[in-house]
Structure formats: C-alpha cells, structure tokens
Amino acid sequence: MKETRMYKWIKKLGLPDYNSLYMKSIDDISWFWDEVVKELDIVWTQSYEKTVDLSKGIKYPEWFTSGKMNIVQNAVDKWADRDETKHSRALIWEGEDGTNISYTFEQLSKEISKAAVGLHSLGINKGDVVTLYLPMIPETVIALLAIAKIGAIFSPAFSGYGADAVATRITASGSKVLITADGYYRRGKIIPMKEEADRAAALSPTIEKVIVIERTGRQVPWINGRDMKWAELPKNESSFKTVETNANDPFMLIYTSGTTGKPKGAVHTHAGFPIKSAFDAGICMDVKRGDTLFWFTDMGWMMGPFLVFGGLVNGASILLYEGTPDFPEPDRIWQLISNHKVTQLGISPTLVRSLMKYGTEWVNKHDLSCLRAIGSTGEPWNPEPWMWLFEKVGKRLIPIMNYSGGTEISGGILGNVLLKPISPITFNSPIPGMDVHVYDENGSSVINQVGELVILKPFVGMTNGFWNENDRYESTYWERWPDTWVHGDWVIKDEQGFWTITGRSDDILNVAGKRLGPAELESALVEHPLVIEAATIGIPDNVKGETGVCFVVLTPGSNGNESLKKELYQLVVKHLGKSLQPQEIYFISELPKTRNGKVMRRVIKSAYLNQPSGDVSSLENPDSVEAIRALQEGKASW
Known part of the structure; x- marks a missing residue:
C-alpha cells in the first residue's frame, strides 16, 4: 500500500502513520482542509484569506473565505490547458445499445464551452437554477458543467421520476429551464422522457424553456416557443470565459427524499461538494490521473455528481453507462469493466445480491485484472454477498471499500481506507476530516453498543x-444535542475500531428494551441458500413494545412454504436467540427500492401498517408497496 496516494501524502506531511493523520484532521480542521486543496491542486482565481470562518456557528461554516474559484476550471479546463493531460480521456460513455463515445479533456472543455454559450444566450445567468431530468448520457455531464461554468446552479432529478416528483423539485427550486431527453434505453426498450417532462413543466409555473436532447430519435410532442433541441442551441467555437465565482457560491441543488412530506434541497457550493468528493475518491479510494472511475448510479442520486467530480477533479476518466447491469446478458457490468479498463468500481449491496443468482461463470468470462478497488454504498451489507464479491469477483485480491455518508455530506462519513485492515461488512475508519462518534440516548460516547452516528x-x-x-x-x-450533527444512522463501534451500520435510526427495532438493527435479522435470513434478500421492520407489540416482521425474496422457482418459513425462524433463533425472532416472515416477489438499489424500509412499514408513506417518488417499483398492503389485509397468497 506504499504506492497509494494516501500513504505518499502522509509521508509528505511528515506524519508517522494513518492514525496520526486522522487525529490531526479532526483536531485542526483549518490545517487539514488547507492541505487537502493543496494536494488536490485546486486552482484559485483569487486566493482565500482563511480556511474556515465559524462566526455564524458550526451549522453554517464559511470555507475558504474571500477565495474565488469555479469548479469547471478545476474539473476540466486546467487539464485541457496542460500539454501532458489535454489528450487524456476524460469522459467515456456506453449506451445500452452498445454505442460508445469518449472525450478527451480538451474535447470535453470545448463541448462545455459551446453549451455554455447556448445556455447563456437563453438568459441563464449566475445564480439561476436549471433542472436536469436526464439519463446517463454524455450531454448530462456536459450540461451540468456548462451550467456551473456560467455560474448558474444545476439541480439533477432522478431519470426514473414521474412528472409530479420532477415538478415538486422544479417548483421548490424556482428553476427557469428544464433540460431533458426524448428518451433512453433500458432492457432493450425505449423509455420515453419528453412526455413526462411536458407534464412536469405544465405543473411548474417558473419553467420558461424545455431543452430536449435527442437520444433515441423518436417523435415527441412539441410546444413551439417553449421547446428547443439541444443540438440547435446557439453555439460557436469561441471559448466561453468561465464565470468567476466565490468559493461559497452554490453550484448544485440536489433533493433528497423526505421521510414525510416534501423533499429536502441540499445546497452545495463550488468549493464544497467537489472538493469533498475529490478527496474521498482521490486520497481515500486512490483515484488518480490515468485511472477510470465507474460508479453504477444515476445523476439524480448523490453518487452521480460524486462520479463526475470525484473522477475529473483528480484528472481521471469517468465512465457513464445508460442501461441495466445485467442486460442483454448477466455479464454486462463485468464486460464494461473489462472493455473500458475500469480501475475503481462503485456498486451497491443490492446489485451484488441480484448478480449472485447468475453464478460465477458470467464473472469468469472477463478479465477484471484492471480493477484495483470496489466501492460500495447505499445500504448496509449482509455477510454472504460481501464474501461472494470479495472471493468470486475480486479473487480475494481487490479491497472492498465500504463507504457511507449522504447527499447532505457530499461524500462519506465512514469508509474503508487502504492503509488499515478491512473486515467483512464493516468500516475501518471515519473518513479523515470527519469527527465521528457513537452516542447513546444520553449523549455519551459508547463502544460495543448500538447508538446514533454523530459528527462534532x-x-x-x-x-x-x-x-x-x-x-x-x-x-x-x-x-x-447542542452543536452536534445527528445523521440518522444507527451504528456500533467495536474495541478493534471497526464500525458497523445496522440501519437508519428511525428503522431501528426496540424489542423488549433491546435495540436491534434490521440488518442483524436480515443477515440471518439471507444466510439461507434460497433467500436472495430480506427486509425487516418493527411493529407495535403489547408485550415486547415492538417486534419484527420480515419480508423475504426467494430465488426464482423456490417454494415459499411453511417448511421453509420454519427453517428461517430457526436461522434467526440460531443467530439472535428466541426472544428476538420475528413475529412473522412473509415471502414476497420484490422489495420496494429506489433505482440505485436502496431498500425503502420506511415505505414497507407504512404500507404494512396502512399508514401514509410520505415521499415515495424515488421508488422504482411502486407496485411492490400495494403487494405489502395486501399482505396485512389478508388478500395476498404465497
């Protein structure tokens, strides 16, 4: 590991080891983030006077005061201006239909500049909000960087949203322009987008223009005067001068689903999200010039912008893929890695569980020797899929970099750094710069006990x-608690320094006074060879206060009978004891999930208890919710 960027950086800083770096990173945050921007070679058009100003309190820090920088200069233009990097690949794209396109940094810079000319000609100026409702295509990256180049603010919406969800975000942001596509390819079919975008625009009084990227070439409805084609935007080859922005000017507004009510709009700045993402990817995940970073995600989720800035700010290539990872054959994702020489891959535990069912022959068809690390985010792991990924895909040679944070964080809180031992399903350290603790209900730090994840x-x-x-x-x-960020994750830190996330704290079960993370029950269930995945919720119980109800998805063709259910109960008892066995286990065809694979336990719980589900706009499979409601009503059969 002496070849990693982190090891070399620690030595350059004159520190003896990783633990020294971590402790100094939280003891002296000004020193730490000053060193980070130096190591990332961040270019400033005006130097900052002070690394952080806390005069408004810990809730509203001002970073890099008086500093001026536009992130497009640091993500693309500086690489395009240097002879040694301008011909390096910056953006690689593969469509589900097999189409391939790539751009060097020089080419990408020119495309961004041309798009900026066109968008600016429509009256988009510094501070305006533009909503992106787009699939993972090259123009998505070009558009968001062109918007930032102007000094405007891009707001990405998940490509699978319906009109109401998009309109909610447009209205909340006051967006003037909506950029969408005619459609995209998914599992061999064209998924229409323009019609949904039209409905969203009709519900959004602030929208003045709808710009349409022609991905599929299909005929779409058109409103003259409002709609225009991306290809027909006024453009010229002259360079659009990047607008000088303050370090703390917003450049991205990204919405997260609220557990109840409307989504939350996280505000991110030019010197905020991109620097955190670039640090986590570059120093912690060892992404560097010449590498290729591929995170299987959507631009509407945090990991989409993370992919863009985590890769490009470090001078690496980023790979975008339009379709699903198992189409037309179950090896599509392994094929992508091999063909494009991916060095760092990002996936979710849910995706791994879905690929396991195909066996290892599809993995072994491809040369994955280019891979140096596999990142994982989105939800807690169970041991079996983690071991399958480590042993069958990585051949016990590739570290799995468990990574957990949030949209409001711009990256990770906990991770697996390469300079410390890694154990299955856990995290070996907080990310440097993150002062993380586990608090009990009294606000005291605890070890070997489930508690709230907090940042100080x-x-x-x-x-x-x-x-x-x-x-x-x-x-x-x-x-x-005063001046304490309570993140909403329920975690355990053990005496060896390994951290385990057991679930969201609002998902936690309290069974007869014992707190139980849903992942503990789920891990016991997925140990059974016929169980692909499971989800657990807590429901009220007159005796125990709360008890568990589990929902299990079986391998195709398996019979969810009473005999199997008995085996599953026995597995839970074996792992957790009889007192913690669930009240009921249900066999269902699918769990409610977002497109990026996150299981929505709160939606399962509200459906099962016949309560309002809050914001469910990010669900990919809403029919699964009605199937769960039917279980409680006794209408379903299994």
Whole structure:
C-alpha cells in the first residue's frame, strides 16, 4: 500500500502513520482542509484569506473565505490547458445499445464551452437554477458543467421520476429551464422522457424553456416557443470565459427524499461538494490521473455528481453507462469493466445480491485484472454477498471499500481506507476530516453498543443549509444535542475500531428494551441458500413494545412454504436467540427500492401498517408497496 496516494501524502506531511493523520484532521480542521486543496491542486482565481470562518456557528461554516474559484476550471479546463493531460480521456460513455463515445479533456472543455454559450444566450445567468431530468448520457455531464461554468446552479432529478416528483423539485427550486431527453434505453426498450417532462413543466409555473436532447430519435410532442433541441442551441467555437465565482457560491441543488412530506434541497457550493468528493475518491479510494472511475448510479442520486467530480477533479476518466447491469446478458457490468479498463468500481449491496443468482461463470468470462478497488454504498451489507464479491469477483485480491455518508455530506462519513485492515461488512475508519462518534440516548460516547452516528466538527462539503428552508435543516440535524450533527444512522463501534451500520435510526427495532438493527435479522435470513434478500421492520407489540416482521425474496422457482418459513425462524433463533425472532416472515416477489438499489424500509412499514408513506417518488417499483398492503389485509397468497 506504499504506492497509494494516501500513504505518499502522509509521508509528505511528515506524519508517522494513518492514525496520526486522522487525529490531526479532526483536531485542526483549518490545517487539514488547507492541505487537502493543496494536494488536490485546486486552482484559485483569487486566493482565500482563511480556511474556515465559524462566526455564524458550526451549522453554517464559511470555507475558504474571500477565495474565488469555479469548479469547471478545476474539473476540466486546467487539464485541457496542460500539454501532458489535454489528450487524456476524460469522459467515456456506453449506451445500452452498445454505442460508445469518449472525450478527451480538451474535447470535453470545448463541448462545455459551446453549451455554455447556448445556455447563456437563453438568459441563464449566475445564480439561476436549471433542472436536469436526464439519463446517463454524455450531454448530462456536459450540461451540468456548462451550467456551473456560467455560474448558474444545476439541480439533477432522478431519470426514473414521474412528472409530479420532477415538478415538486422544479417548483421548490424556482428553476427557469428544464433540460431533458426524448428518451433512453433500458432492457432493450425505449423509455420515453419528453412526455413526462411536458407534464412536469405544465405543473411548474417558473419553467420558461424545455431543452430536449435527442437520444433515441423518436417523435415527441412539441410546444413551439417553449421547446428547443439541444443540438440547435446557439453555439460557436469561441471559448466561453468561465464565470468567476466565490468559493461559497452554490453550484448544485440536489433533493433528497423526505421521510414525510416534501423533499429536502441540499445546497452545495463550488468549493464544497467537489472538493469533498475529490478527496474521498482521490486520497481515500486512490483515484488518480490515468485511472477510470465507474460508479453504477444515476445523476439524480448523490453518487452521480460524486462520479463526475470525484473522477475529473483528480484528472481521471469517468465512465457513464445508460442501461441495466445485467442486460442483454448477466455479464454486462463485468464486460464494461473489462472493455473500458475500469480501475475503481462503485456498486451497491443490492446489485451484488441480484448478480449472485447468475453464478460465477458470467464473472469468469472477463478479465477484471484492471480493477484495483470496489466501492460500495447505499445500504448496509449482509455477510454472504460481501464474501461472494470479495472471493468470486475480486479473487480475494481487490479491497472492498465500504463507504457511507449522504447527499447532505457530499461524500462519506465512514469508509474503508487502504492503509488499515478491512473486515467483512464493516468500516475501518471515519473518513479523515470527519469527527465521528457513537452516542447513546444520553449523549455519551459508547463502544460495543448500538447508538446514533454523530459528527462534532464542521467539514468541507457539508450542505449549506436547505434551499429556502434553513429551519428545516436545523431541525433535521441539529436539534437533539447542542452543536452536534445527528445523521440518522444507527451504528456500533467495536474495541478493534471497526464500525458497523445496522440501519437508519428511525428503522431501528426496540424489542423488549433491546435495540436491534434490521440488518442483524436480515443477515440471518439471507444466510439461507434460497433467500436472495430480506427486509425487516418493527411493529407495535403489547408485550415486547415492538417486534419484527420480515419480508423475504426467494430465488426464482423456490417454494415459499411453511417448511421453509420454519427453517428461517430457526436461522434467526440460531443467530439472535428466541426472544428476538420475528413475529412473522412473509415471502414476497420484490422489495420496494429506489433505482440505485436502496431498500425503502420506511415505505414497507407504512404500507404494512396502512399508514401514509410520505415521499415515495424515488421508488422504482411502486407496485411492490400495494403487494405489502395486501399482505396485512389478508388478500395476498404465497
């Protein structure tokens, strides 16, 4: 590991080891983030006077005061201006239909500049919001960087959203322009987007223009005067001068689903989200010039912008893929890695569980020797899929970099750094710069006990409040204990320094006074060879206060009978004891999930208890919710 960027950086800083770096990173946050921007070679058009100003309190830090920089200069233009990097690949794209396109940094810079000319000609100026409702195509990256180049703010919406969900985000942001596509390819079919975009625009009084990228060439409805084609935007070859922005000017507004009510708009700045993402990818995941980073995601999820800035700010290539990872054959994702020489791959535990069922022959067809690390985010692991990925895919040679944070964080809180031992399903360290602790209900730090994940110091990338809703921002993260960010994850830190996330704290079960993370029950269930995945919720119980109900998805063709159910109960008892066995186990065809693979336990719980489900706009499979409601009503059969 002496070849890693982190090891070399620690030696350059004159520190003896990783633990020394971590402790100094939280003891002296000004020193740390000053060193980070130096190591990342961040270019400033005006130098900053002070690394951090806390005069407004820990909730609202101002980073790099008086500094001026536009992230496009640091992500693309500086590489395009240097002879040694301008011909390096910056963006690689593969469509589900097999189409391939790539851009060098020089080519990408020119495309961004041309797009900026066109968008600016429509009246988009510094501070304006533009909504992106797009699939993973090259123009998505070009558009978001062109918007940032102008000094405007891009707001990405998940490509699978319906009109109401997109309109909610447009209205909340006050967006003037919507950029969409005619459609995209998924499992061999064209998924229409323009019609949904039209409905969203009709519900959004602030929208003045709808710009349409022609991905599929299909005929779409058109509103003259409002709609225009991306290809027909006014463009010229002259360079658009990047607008000088303050370090703390917003450049991205990204919405997260609220557990109840409307989504939350996380505000991110030019010197916030991109620097945190670039640090986590570059120093912690060892992404460097010449590498290729591929995270299987959507631009509407945090990991989409993370892919863009985590890769490009480090001078690496980024790979975008339009379709699904197992189409037309179950080896599509392994084929992508091999063909494009991916060095760092990002996936979710859910995706791994879905690929396991195909066996290892599809993996072994491809040369994956280019891979140096596999990142994982989105949800807690169970041991079996983690071991399958490590042993069958990585051949016990490739580290799995468990990574957990959030949209409001700009990256990770906990991770697996390459300079420490890695164990299955856990995290071996907080990310440097993140002052993380586990608190019990009294606000005391605890070890070997489930508690709330909290952060005690501000950090670069921390959301600059919620868009026009700072009261909500404060009540979401800062209300429980003074000057303490309560993230909402339930975790255990053991005596060896390994951290395990057991679930969201609002998902936690309290069975007869014992706190139980849903992942503990789920891991016991997925140990059974016929179980692909499981989800657990807690429901009220007169005796125990709360008890578990489990939902299990079986391998295709398996019979969910009473005999199998008995075996599953026995597995839980074996692992957790009889007192913690669930009240009921149900066999269902699929769990409610977002497109990026996150299981929505709160939606399962509300459906099962016949309660309002809050914001479910990010669900990929809403029919699964009705199937769960039917279980409780006794209408379903299994």
